Amino acid sequence: MTVGLPHLLTLSAMLFGIGLYGALSRKNAVHVMMSLELMANAVNLNLVAFSRFVTPEAMTGQFFAVFSMVVSAAEIGLGLGLVLAIYRRKRSVELDAMQELKG
Amino acid sequence: MSMGYVLLIPLLPALAFAVLAPMPRTVRTRLVPLAVGAVLGSLALSVAAFLAVWPGGHVGEPTWQGAVTIAHVGDRALSLGLALEPVSAIMLLVVAVVGAAVQVYSLGYMHREERIGWYYAALSLFTAAMLALVLSDNFLGLFMAWEVMGLCSYLLIGFWHEQEAPRLASIKAFLTTKVGDLGFMLALAVVYAEVGAFDFATVLHHDWSAGTATLVALLMLFGAMGKSAQFPLHVWLPDAMAGPTPASALIHAATMVAAGVFLVVRALPIFEASGVALTITLWVGLVTALLAGLLAMVQHDIKKVLAYSTISQLGFMFIALGAGGSTAALYHLVTHAYFKSLLFLGAGVIIHAAHTQDMREMGGLAKKLPVTSLAFASGSLALAGIVPFSGFWSKDEILTVLLHEHQYAAFGIALLAAFITAFYVARLWFRVFTAPTQQVGLHEGHRSMLAPMAVLAAITAVVGFFGPTLGEFLGHEIPWPALGTAAISTAAAVAGIAFGWWVYGRTTSVVNTQAIKQRFPHAYGVLTNKYYFDLTYGYFVVGGYTALARGLATFDGSIVDGVVNGAARLWRSLASVGWLFDGRVIDGAVNGAASAVRAAGARMRTLQTGSVRGYQTLVAGAVVLLVIWILVKGA
Amino acid sequence: MSELLLLAPELLVLTGALVALFADRVTTHPRAAAHIGAPLALVAAVVAAVIGTRGGIFAGMLSLDGMAVFARIGIAALLAVWLRWVSGRGTGSERSAEAVALAMLSAVGGMLMVSARDLIVLFISLELSTMPAYVLMGYRRDDARGLEGALKYFLLSMLTSLIMLYGLSFAYGISGSTAFGDLGVVDSGTLGQLAVAFVLVGLFAKLSAAPFHYWTPDAYAGAPASSVAYVSTVPKIAGVVALAQLVAAFTDNGGTVVPVLVAGSLLSMLVGNLAAYPQTDLRRLMAYSGVAHSGYILLAVASGRAGAVAAVFYVVAYAVPSMAIMLLGSEEGTALDDLSGLAARRPAVAWASVVWLLSLVGIPPMVGFFGKLTMFTAALDSGLLWLVIVAVSMSVISAGYYFRVLRAVFFGERADACCATRSPAAAVAYAALTLATLALGILASPVLELFGLRL
Amino acid sequence: MSQTLPTVAFYLLAFAALYGAISMMSTRNVVHATVWLLEVMLATAGIYLALGAEFLALVQVLVYAGAVAVLTLFTVMLTLRRREDAVRPFPVAWGSLAMAALFTGGVLLALNGFCSVPTGMPATAPGLEDFGRELFTTWMVPFEIASLVLLAALIGAVWWTGGDDR
């Protein structure tokens, strides 16, 4: 059996699922962000795979993946800045401690 | 000769009202002569109009007619019009004469009243309406005038509204007659649906089927019963005596109450087309004549005696109508109008003099009030039906008609009623005029009061002789009474008077009714309680309605408001089972809906826990549901 | 390059953003950035109007069609108004230059997003319009509550954004292209339908449509009202246009798009309108109100082309009064009680608030009515009668909570004397928004006609 | 003329990635988790290489391994007050697990029915040069926008991390 697109997509889906699990279950804001990054990574894998198998010449998926990475990087930078800011006020980055706003 | 002045006959008093009504009280008082002048003008014009018709006029062929269209609905036009023909001419004379007499009389009777101006305004409006009613050439105009008279009656009964009794009496009178008016109004609706017009010529010449005719006739009869105080709608008239006596004389004796009779006279062709309606009319009249007469026997208030007498006499007129004798009815209407107004005016003088209306406190007035007693005697004899006073002739005519139509049972009852009439007349007369004197310092009425009475007394004394002339004029024969009938009726009348003398007149002491009361406790009780009509109406109709209205008002505040928002309420109870129903059932509209929404909102809000992980789980859950839905859909 | 000239409005706004960053270094004027930005944004709006509709540019990656131009002008104009207001009032205790720069960047993102005809451009401009919004929501960096709200926004937004990206990757994989024109084939197989659903999830979250709205109330409630005024309106316009374009591109072959939209619409209307009732904070109330309005919009988007135009029109109709109310909240305080006695203190603004709120309820002749009229007409036309009835009933219910605001404004008593001093700039902003609320409604048809759009 | 992915290499890398991801979720040490994330990233970069996406592999290593992971690690260090904080109890969150499993299962099911694309990949892929040219011509617009995204993120991060002076 040759390794083809389905294998890659399956791998990506599993990584996405694991990331989703982390995003839902982790209690530390940084940890959640890391899980989200894992999901982003999975998506990128998806894109690159599709690019290679579906549009090998145009490489559209690769460009998509590049931009996606840029965005992820930007977001993680911004997010970590936010976490640091919160940490400075509350001395905690636990999500369960952030329930002041509700209703 | 232009007859346009006929228009002025109702218009003059109406103008008098229009001038008086908006004025301040003091100005009104000063303008009273204007009102009197207006009615005298109407009288003069009425006489002229009468002479223009008589002799030579024919029923149904107006000598003069004028109409103005007040409404166009599609291709149909509704108009108000006046028509001068024999019936209206005669009625004009009656109304104008009595109206003028009463207005002149009131100058004396009411001169101490602060609000005499208002009294005259109302009286003028009434006169105008009644004149318009008799002149009207269609049912719509008749109805409108009819209603306006009802208003005036209300105003005049409640003239002394600071007192409780007149206030209540006025509203009672208005509403009771209004019950009848409903019938009249529906009759008009039926007529309109059937014929499409209201004028007498078209409506009466319409080819009525028996069924529709019966419906219309009965509805009109119902209206007439209200206005003419026939059983069982008679209850308002005795109470209406709380108004000023001259007003009673005009409205509740001579004219307005006769309007019902007049209506039936006008609509008689429809009654005849029905047949059944005539029979019912007859029996309404019979029952009323008899029962009201009986009630008159036990009243102590002089005006109430006269009031029940009026009801009873109106009953006689209905009897005549029921037997198909419209001319006889009209004849009795005319004579009754004169003698009954005379009696009321006399009663007014007596009341002024004695400062009471209770006959038990009167006595021996014949000597103190000679003119009045003479006039009163004239009226009484007419009422009792003694030759040659007017009542005799007309009552005799009614009995003749009954015999002629072979209504023997009715004849018997009518005769009995005539006997009773004579009895209570005697009772009244003997109690008031010949019984022992109980008061001192009594004085005769003012000239302005006596003069009209004299005129009316004279008319009462002689008008009977014009019966055949009247009949001719109206196109029906009114024969001189047959000797047999006359004998029977006179016998009944004399017997009644004799019996009355035997009970009330032969002793020189005050008669104690206590004895009679003890002798016939049940019968007497029934009579003094007026057959329990008032109690029944008061308890069931008025009380029932009041209770119903209160109930509905509560209902409106709670249930209706609630039901309209039933959905919201249901939602509320569904939205949260544990949410305590706060018990405010009343006025749930916005409250209910709003709190339902608020409760639902509060539920929604519980999802908003503030926990990021919770939110993420909810989001993921929704996504998972989406995934499952798509997979299931695809499968 | 002439195509670049067609992006002059975006470039103008971008210039404004860059200038804003350095404004503080050059001048001592406290709100110089906004002062410069407002006219630039206004010019951008005018330029966008002058440029008008152009069709595809940059090899079809962007397209200046009617909808895009309408939204572009709307975004620029609202940005101008907001900046005008900020130039008078500032953004609370902090300095405002960064907020101005961020808002303008976000607007650039929004303006690009509405003309995007390529998934990559769409995705990245979506991120550009969203990312500054996180910062604006947490702009008070010494306030833990604000930061908490921003974090919630950030995390939920990222999650949904990644789900959307995942969907986009499949969409690309199936169609073999990222151009909108090729997306018609996506909604066929199961995987394609999943992809479509994931994409819609992401956009729903951007529009704060239920059930992806959870971030909205918390984030709004923690944020400065001036930020809410911006974030709750301008990015939403871009989001609706993007949604409308994407829905059109997906063409609903497999019957996924419309049911998802309908479900989202129903949930949003219910959740938004009902949850708004118990709120006592203006920001939270307007958050739920926004959820509800997204519901109406989704209803229209589900109703075909006419509905899409109606939805785009309506989102502007929603944004204008909504921004005004939040700006007012920013001046007077965001608790409903803070508005008490406004009618006595500032009658003109109080009466303007009547116009705004009634427009949100949908009372004619305000713009909200015409928006709803066109949306419901489109929806009925496509057979969504039952949902229209829900929408209509919910509109009535919404009157209840909007009236609570009015009640405070007109019939409340406020003990402490306060507050805002006169500010011509803010007055201009209010006047513009009020005028737009009234005029857009009456002139709805000619306005849309300008962009070749038909209701 | 299709070329297949080196099977062994793929499975190794895939295993590495999945192992890293699961370890990241199951480790009791936050710092370790960061390192496991880094490992996943690197494995992915390997797959990219195998797929002929050299530039992406490079970016992956530079951006993720070089920037993101380090930044994350840095933040983790900064926000941990005590050493013990670094080691955290990790009970399995069954609800989240079920949710994620359902999601993944669903996607996998859908993938199963998705057969319209070829499994073999084209032999030749354009090189780095073509990639660079395309990026600055065809994809110029998103490229410029991406720079703005970074700018916005920069402004935001600076804003949030600054402000101590007050």
Next chain:
Amino acid sequence: MNLPLLTLIVFLPLFGAAAVALLGNARAGVGRITAVAVAVVDLALVAWVTVRFDVSTGMQFVEKAVWVPQAGITYHLALDGMSLAMVALSALLTVLAIVASWKTEKNPALWFSMLLLLEVGMNGVFLAMDFVLFYVFWELVLVPMYFLIATWGGPRRQYAAVKFFLYTLFGSVFMLVGIIALYLQTGTFDILEMVGAGLDPKFQWWVFAAFFLGFAVKVPVFPLHTWLPDAHVEAPTAASVLLAGILLKMGSYGFLRISLPILPDAAHQWSTFIAALAAISIVYGAAVAFAQTDMKKLVAYSSVSHMGFVMLGIASMTPEGLNGAVAVMFSHGVVTGMLFFLVGMVYERTHTRMIAEVSGLSSKVPVAGGLLAFASFASLGLPGLSGFVGEFLSLLGAWASDIPVGWVVVSAIGVLLAAAYMLWLVQRVVLGSPSPAVDHITDLSRREVLVLVPLVVLTFVVGIYWDSLLRFTDPAVQSILVMMGGA
């Protein structure tokens, strides 16, 4: 001359409102003079239209301009006799309301501008011949009325105002659905063009139902009337007058202008149901009015009863019935306006509206007492006064139509019950000896009498010469019937 008269009539008060609001409370004296001047000019314009009105043709003074061409929305104003009667009433009552509330002290600028704004909506509703325009004005009316009640009303004013607003909004959104449904079927929003569209009867039934909800709430018809008493009791006098005098008529006007001509088949299907509700409203309103202890509430419930006659006439769908309906609408506006004015004037003096606490007005203040009695008699349908005309024609029409006789009889009983509650009011309030509350009050001022005189005169004129009203309404009614037949 081609002045856009109708546009002027509708929008002149808008400028007045703006002017008064801008003048502010500081110059309220000038403001109220402006207000009354604007209202009087508006009335004069209406009078001018009335003079130039040609009873032999239908819609006239047509102003039609394209508004939204794609959707077939036009700016279309026009009037026929029915509209004219209503607009005249609205213009007149607005003038009177302004004069009657001359001495408003609380925020007068706002008060007068709200009254004028209300007039814009009221006039617009009666003149608009395009659905969207109609709906715009329809809803526009809610806003000033809400503020009139909620700002100047009684103790529970906010509750009443919100209730009023929500109820009518509830109804009107269903109307909106109906409008949209009609549009989708016919492709136009023009009311006149929709006539005779030959719509499917089943479709008609549903659209009629939607309109019915919208209009019936406004009329109001039992059981949708519960907002009315609350609104009236809490509303200030002038607002009550306009609410009862004009706003209620908007509902019945809607039936006449829209439901009957456009949905004739459905109208026939619904007629018995409407007649039944009408009869119930008549009797029910009268009975509940009878039990009231608050004068204003009594008058409010009497409105429910009277509007029942309007509905009865409409349900009859005969020339008499429809003319009667319009006549009741007009007369009720005049007479109930008078009653509310008087109750308000009494309240200003005695500070109570409780019937039990007020008595003997006619002795102490004969002008007020006399006018109150007069208005009561007009209200109970005394022939010769305007109230009779419509009720009588409605009954005539109802009897001649297919409406089951039972409902007509029940309605006729309403006339009696009206007499009962009105006389009961007169009995206790006008008659009798002055109560303590009445003992020291003064009679009506010249200004107050001035307010009432035009209404008194109208009551007489219409009541005696019916054609003064019917000559305008009858052609309109005939054309409605033609439209119904033509479908």
